[in-house]
Amino acid sequence: MLRHTLRSITSNKARFLLTTLVVVLGVTFVVASFALADSLRDTFGQLSADVNEGIDVQIQAIDEFDVAGQTGNNLPVPASVLDDVRQLDGVNNAAGGIFFFSTFPIDGQGRSPGGQDLSTAVNFSGVQSLDKLVVLAGEAPVGPDQFALSPAAFEEFDFEIGNRYAIESTATGRYEMELVGEIRFGLEDDASLGGILVTFDNETAQLVSGYEDSYQLIGVEGEPGVDPEQLVADIQAILPDGIEAITGQQAEEDFSESFEVFIGPFQTVLLVFAFIVLFVSTFIINNTFNIILGQRVRELGMLRALGATGRQVRGSVVGEALIVGIAATALGIGLGLLGALGLKAILEAFVGDFPSAGVPLRLRTIIWAVGLGVGFTVLASLLPAWKASRIPPIAALREEISIGSRSSRARTIFGVVLAIVGIAAAVGGLTGSGGVQATLSLLGFGAAVIFLAVAILAPLFAGPVVSFLAAPLPKLFGTPGAIARENARRSPRRTAATAIALTIGLALVTLVTVVAASLKQSVNDTLESAVAGDFVIFADGGNGIPPALADELRTLDELDAVVRERFETVRFNGEITDLEGSTMELIEEVVRIDVVEGSTAAGDPARRVAISTEYAEEAQLGVGDFVPIEFAEGGMADLEVVAIYADDTWYGDRFLDIAVLDEFGSNRADGDFLLSLAEGVTVEVARPAIEAALGDSPLAGLRTREEAIGEFQGFIDIILTMATIFLGFALLIAIIGIVNTLTLSVIERTREIGLLRAVGMTRRQSRKMIRWEAVAIALFGAVLGIILGMIFGFAIVEAVPDDFIGTLVVPWVRIVFFLVAAVLLGMVAAFLPARRASKMNVLEAIAHE
Amino acid sequence: MTTTMTNLAARAAGASKIYGSGDTEVRALDDVTVAFERGRFSAIMGPSGSGKSTLMHCLAGLDDLTSGSVYIGDTELGSLSENDLTLLRRTSVGFVFQAFNLIPTLTARENMVLPMTLAGTKPDEAWVDQIVTTVNLADRMDHRPSELSGGQQQRVAVARALASQPDIIFADEPTGNLDSRSGAEILNFMRNAVDDLGQTIVMVTHDPVAAAYSDRVVVLADGKIVDEILEPTADTVFDKLKALGD
Numbered sequence A: 001m002l003r004h005t006l007r008s009i010t011s012n013k014a015r016f017l018l019t020t021l022v023v024v025l026g027v028t029f030v031v032a033s034f035a036l037a038d039s040l041r042d043t044f045g046q047l048s049a050d051v052n053e054g055i056d057v058q059i060q061a062i063d064e065f066d067v068a069g070q071t072g073n074n075l076p077v078p079a080s081v082l083d084d085v086r087q088l089d090g091v092n093n094a095a096g097g098i099f100f101f102s103t104f105p106i107d108g109q110g111r112s113p114g115g116q117d118l119s120t121a122v123n124f125s126g127v128q129s130l131d132k133l134v135v136l137a138g139e140a141p142v143g144p145d146q147f148a149l150s151p152a153a154f155e156e157f158d159f160e161i162g163n164r165y166a167i168e169s170t171a172t173g174r175y176e177m178e179l180v181g182e183i184r185f186g187l188e189d190d191a192s193l194g195g196i197l198v199t200f201d202n203e204t205a206q207l208v209s210g211y212e213d214s215y216q217l218i219g220v221e222g223e224p225g226v227d228p229e230q231l232v233a234d235i236q237a238i239l240p241d242g243i244e245a246i247t248g249q250q251a252e253e254d255f256s257e258s259f260e261v262f263i264g265p266f267q268t269v270l271l272v273f274a275f276i277v278l279f280v281s282t283f284i285i286n287n288t289f290n291i292i293l294g295q296r297v298r299e300l301g302m303l304r305a306l307g308a309t310g311r312q313v314r315g316s317v318v319g320e321a322l323i324v325g326i327a328a329t330a331l332g333i334g335l336g337l338l339g340a341l342g343l344k345a346i347l348e349a350f351v352g353d354f355p356s357a358g359v360p361l362r363l364r365t366i367i368w369a370v371g372l373g374v375g376f377t378v379l380a381s382l383l384p385a386w387k388a389s390r391i392p393p394i395a396a397l398r399e400e401i402s403i404g405s406r407s408s409r410a411r412t413i414f415g416v417v418l419a420i421v422g423i424a425a426a427v428g429g430l431t432g433s434g435g436v437q438a439t440l441s442l443l444g445f446g447a448a449v450i451f452l453a454v455a456i457l458a459p460l461f462a463g464p465v466v467s468f469l470a471a472p473l474p475k476l477f478g479t480p481g482a483i484a485r486e487n488a489r490r491s492p493r494r495t496a497a498t499a500i501a502l503t504i505g506l507a508l509v510t511l512v513t514v515v516a517a518s519l520k521q522s523v524n525d526t527l528e529s530a531v532a533g534d535f536v537i538f539a540d541g542g543n544g545i546p547p548a549l550a551d552e553l554r555t556l557d558e559l560d561a562v563v564r565e566r567f568e569t570v571r572f573n574g575e576i577t578d579l580e581g582s583t584m585e586l587i588e589e590v591v592r593i594d595v596v597e598g599s600t601a602a603g604d605p606a607r608r609v610a611i612s613t614e615y616a617e618e619a620q621l622g623v624g625d626f627v628p629i630e631f632a633e634g635g636m637a638d639l640e641v642v643a644i645y646a647d648d649t650w651y652g653d654r655f656l657d658i659a660v661l662d663e664f665g666s667n668r669a670d671g672d673f674l675l676s677l678a679e680g681v682t683v684e685v686a687r688p689a690i691e692a693a694l695g696d697s698p699l700a701g702l703r704t705r706e707e708a709i710g711e712f713q714g715f716i717d718i719i720l721t722m723a724t725i726f727l728g729f730a731l732l733i734a735i736i737g738i739v740n741t742l743t744l745s746v747i748e749r750t751r752e753i754g755l756l757r758a759v760g761m762t763r764r765q766s767r768k769m770i771r772w773e774a775v776a777i778a779l780f781g782a783v784l785g786i787i788l789g790m791i792f793g794f795a796i797v798e799a800v801p802d803d804f805i806g807t808l809v810v811p812w813v814r815i816v817f818f819l820v821a822a823v824l825l826g827m828v829a830a831f832l833p834a835r836r837a838s839k840m841n842v843l844e845a846i847a848h849e
Numbered sequence B: 001m002t003t004t005m006t007n008l009a010a011r012a013a014g015a016s017k018i019y020g021s022g023d024t025e026v027r028a029l030d031d032v033t034v035a036f037e038r039g040r041f042s043a044i045m046g047p048s049g050s051g052k053s054t055l056m057h058c059l060a061g062l063d064d065l066t067s068g069s070v071y072i073g074d075t076e077l078g079s080l081s082e083n084d085l086t087l088l089r090r091t092s093v094g095f096v097f098q099a100f101n102l103i104p105t106l107t108a109r110e111n112m113v114l115p116m117t118l119a120g121t122k123p124d125e126a127w128v129d130q131i132v133t134t135v136n137l138a139d140r141m142d143h144r145p146s147e148l149s150g151g152q153q154q155r156v157a158v159a160r161a162l163a164s165q166p167d168i169i170f171a172d173e174p175t176g177n178l179d180s181r182s183g184a185e186i187l188n189f190m191r192n193a194v195d196d197l198g199q200t201i202v203m204v205t206h207d208p209v210a211a212a213y214s215d216r217v218v219v220l221a222d223g224k225i226v227d228e229i230l231e232p233t234a235d236t237v238f239d240k241l242k243a244l245g246d
């Protein structure tokens, strides 16, 4: 029986290759996602090990508001703690550390690292075993007028020791200092991953980063032989409230883990696409097996007549699937590793070289690849195998041959039940109160089940729908068109199964398109109606804008108002939340806001807050009432409600004066500025003046309001394009599916095509016939997919809160484009099968079988 | 439709067809020269493997010769391109095969007018109706082939061959799969087409009874024409073939 299986594979190489290809693509995706994510993990694990090497205990501030581990507040540890800890028994040495992102040196040609580069301020503590800073040339910086740079800065930019350069800090603005040395991070090798380090002495680093008289953390080296756990306990005993000690081991793990925040989702996104590709592939494989078995009914009947058991026949089919699955998985693993290497090279082009060469292939990756690759293939073959095993020996003798299938009634019931389950899951996900993860999982599950239901039900309506869609074919293309139409609907099950891959792919593309278009429109509406300012300044350096820049801008006559904005995680009225601060008294100049009671300019700037009517009602607050607020660093105040405004503004339910954040907050840089022009000043006139005031700061990016809106939309477009490209793989598989089915159909209809040719069908006409059959199938899949995608898209737009996506937009132009693309895809898919049909030797075709 | 001057619907001159080469060489046709006159019903007979089908395929432009030439009317087929051959088949040649003559997705009527719709020409409705009545299929014309009996299917095939009023119709064992009654119907029908409508038919058959319906029997053996029987009866044909077998 195994011989028979192998013979079956080798005698149908083309079909075997096509079937394998779809699985290969899916496995490639799986392996690439894992390998790339693992490579990133290794890289950051290495970095983490380098940073924490030699540190037995780490002292840091507790951030109780950092619930999700994402505020990145890095609360200060007082410098006095360092002195106390140094006195302690068992402590060999200790050093304070500052790593302040987004501090940019500006080189001799006015260039500086941009937002993508890590350019970080660090302090030269003098304790090399803890900070791992090595002076390569010149000297270590001493005093407020000196700094040093890491090798990467000298390589990529124009710096020379002995000269003076400007330095921009997001927290505290601009400095000018003398470059005194070249300093490397890493005792043996450069371990900075290509990032740029700007080194100062302790006090200067504190000044530049805004950590007055404090550090972000303190590293402690114990006396030889001291137990770290014991040391942690001893140190904890003398620490003030809000400061904690952890082992170096723990610190290293925390540090590595903090990168999971972006590695994890990155891996998940890739895996989701991999899953989609494999899911779509399952339909193709299943369909291919079904058709092939249909063609082999007589042969299998013969085998049964000769004494093969049903089990042996089943084994032969599943065996074929197993071999396909294994071959495809092996190939997919290889291609996946190549893909990961390619993606890694692209990443490296942006962020600098990773320390590890190659990408790791973990056992976990192999298990997933084999599980999914072989699993999906075998799964897809089970039903056809079961049907094949039920072929009776008499089938070998029958003239009319057909492969057994469940009654259409059982099919309908099963499909409808599945559809209900899928819809219930999707609705549950959309309306449920679970987190993002739960919502998306439920939605994904629901969508998958709905697709399955559609696949099961589609044969019921494929016939009439295809007839309808293909109705113009006879008129347009005469008899070849008419026959194409008949062929497309003669086997609704096959047509449906072939089209379903395209349906799934296009449904997802349509969904993403509808959601993106609606999101774009909503963002546009919100910005158009909410923002009245003429200019926006964004934090192009990636980590904020120095508040001091606002003072520069305020000296300009061309500007009427300069409003600073910044977020902070606080406990407001008993609830931990992100709250926006802004220059409240100027707010009406730059934001459309309808104050219904009080005034945003009233009260003490450092103690005021404004709330929406809805929130006022919900929290039972009125103008003049006081609300408690608490900050991560321990600051507390009561804020006076000075204004109540109508709902639907830029700021949501409440916002406070940025003066409050200046006094108590932990963030030292602003998020952005909103500017409005003075009377009679045009954008063209103001622009150069503003640019001059900003100087060559790499931190602040000036945009007009329209430019800012365009940028947001461009960003959404990029995400949309990327998603479409990934989903394009699903479409590619759909094409392969159509090629597969048509090729098999052409083989199956060899005699028929031969007859047509004998009675006068030209080669061109035979190609036309196959081509338009493919188009009819593709169009069916596309229409079904677009309808499903729109329904899914509408549901999501409906379910997402209105202040995020409020308007439903149907991107008709794109949808028409998808339909045209489907027609073209069908034509592309038909190319080889059509050629095969037209090249058929008429005599052999007639003599076939 | 016919602009030919000669009285010959099709002919072969020195036609040879060789399959394979060297040891495996098979001479399916060996220097065959034969002509089929207009308005006559001819039969080709001979033992299995004698080259009957090959001769017919070459005459019909479905296959090409190794040497020699074949003509449909005045047109020499060897000089025609693949596309021209297809167009010629469409307009000037009709076919009836032993089985699988019809496209399963088309109705009997659609099958019948297929060569004309492929050419994009309008069938002559009166003519089509006349044929339909003659083959006695008027009430079955909107059915698919799967809903017709084998005999009915063959009748539709003959009707198709007639519908386009070709110069010549080739039939390769058209009754081979039928019982004697259905076979007789088809043969009668073909005979009538020649007598009443002036058609030209060339039929390959193994059956002396079938051959007896024709005006003339050409006997092939080993790729050569070995005999010819005019005004055959079942008995004369049977005797000749028997003699050949001995």
Ligand SMILES: Nc1ncnc2c1ncn2[C@@H]1O[C@H](COP(=O)(O)OP(=O)(O)OP(=O)(O)O)[C@@H](O)[C@H]1O
Residues within 6 Å of the ligand: B019, B020, B026, B027, B028, B046, B047, B048, B049, B050, B051, B052, B053, B054, B055
């Ligand atoms: N494609 C081919 N390749 C090789 N040899 C062939 C091919 N087609 C036919 N032949 C050979 O040519 C010879 C004539 O075949 P042909 O089919 O014309 O015989 P036939 O008289 O129609 O036989 P039958 O009565 O069995 O239909 C036979 O020996 C056959 O084996």
Ligand SMILES: [Mg+2]
Residues within 6 Å of the ligand: B052, B053, B054
């Ligand atoms: Mg023959």
